[in-house]
Amino acid sequence: MPNASTTAAAPRVTPKVRPKIEFQRLGKRFHRKSEPVTVMEGLDLTIYEGEFVCVVGPSGCGKSTLLNMSAGLMHPSAGNVLYDGAPVAEPNTKVGYITQKDNLMPWRTVTANIALPLQIRGMDKKGMGNRVGEMIELVGLTGFEKAYPGELSGGMRKRVTLARTLAYKPEVIFADEPFGALDAQLRGVMQQELLRIWAASKNTVVFITHDISEAVALGDRVVVLSARPSRVKVEVPIDLPRPRDLSKLRFDPRFGELNEYLWSVLSEDLNEGDEV
Numbered sequence: 001m002p003n004a005s006t007t008a009a010a011p012r013v014t015p016k017v018r019p020k021i022e023f024q025r026l027g028k029r030f031h032r033k034s035e036p037v038t039v040m041e042g043l044d045l046t047i048y049e050g051e052f053v054c055v056v057g058p059s060g061c062g063k064s065t066l067l068n069m070s071a072g073l074m075h076p077s078a079g080n081v082l083y084d085g086a087p088v089a090e091p092n093t094k095v096g097y098i099t100q101k102d103n104l105m106p107w108r109t110v111t112a113n114i115a116l117p118l119q120i121r122g123m124d125k126k127g128m129g130n131r132v133g134e135m136i137e138l139v140g141l142t143g144f145e146k147a148y149p150g151e152l153s154g155g156m157r158k159r160v161t162l163a164r165t166l167a168y169k170p171e172v173i174f175a176d177e178p179f180g181a182l183d184a185q186l187r188g189v190m191q192q193e194l195l196r197i198w199a200a201s202k203n204t205v206v207f208i209t210h211d212i213s214e215a216v217a218l219g220d221r222v223v224v225l226s227a228r229p230s231r232v233k234v235e236v237p238i239d240l241p242r243p244r245d246l247s248k249l250r251f252d253p254r255f256g257e258l259n260e261y262l263w264s265v266l267s268e269d270l271n272e273g274d275e276v
């Protein structure tokens, strides 16, 4: 097994504060056509408050399943998921979930889409208006308040999704390959935006991606999962200083080293657990 410590000599960028999410000997089994499939077995991982953790792993190794269990949308078959030290028994309303699909309501304006989670929580009209206004400004959608999702570009729809998720001040953001469908240039813009917003919000973020360079560019730590049955193969602290200018980062030799190391770790498991 590769030794992460060779790449991880520098001190942590984010100090370990308080465990926010803990996975303890986590296991998950599904039944497919009556055949049991063990997706995960003995997975141990702690996510600390305020940390930006990126998770990479071969396709089909259970990354989305891990987030679903963290959010309380699925239950483990073995082991525990703890949130603030307590087992996650039901859907966790303190977390925000961003997926590749934006799931915006086409018949609602930008404003009404962002307001939706606040409406569901019964916020009064004035409070809602103020909060939505703040969010529109934060994600750079000023001037598009009355637009409908169908009139927006892919990047702008992503901004609406971000604003909608941040509107109710989630403690933790789960992002499941959120920028996977965007072209490279737009992805870069959205990554930089996410870092800017995260620096202001201080949320805990668990960000799933299949793009190693995205994981290195964004994260305080990159967690590599093995092929099925998955567990944590290696955890690599990303000792690149913040704030990070992503347009310059790729010229940083340390960025190249971290990418290369992670690529070598991940490629050992490619094909083994890959879904075709």
Ligand SMILES: Nc1ncnc2c1ncn2[C@@H]1O[C@H](COP(=O)(O)OP(=O)(O)O)[C@@H](O)[C@H]1O
Binding pocket: 030, 031, 032, 037, 039, 057, 058, 059, 060, 061, 062, 063, 064, 065, 066
């Ligand atoms: N609800 C489900 N029922 C049966 N199998 C599932 C279910 N959800 C996921 N799986 C299976 O679990 C494995 C991991 O899925 P997933 O977490 O989506 O992987 P990843 O996100 O890493 O690509 C896959 O083999 C997938 O088919």
Ligand SMILES: [Mg+2]
Binding pocket: 063, 064, 065, 176
């Ligand atoms: Mg997935």
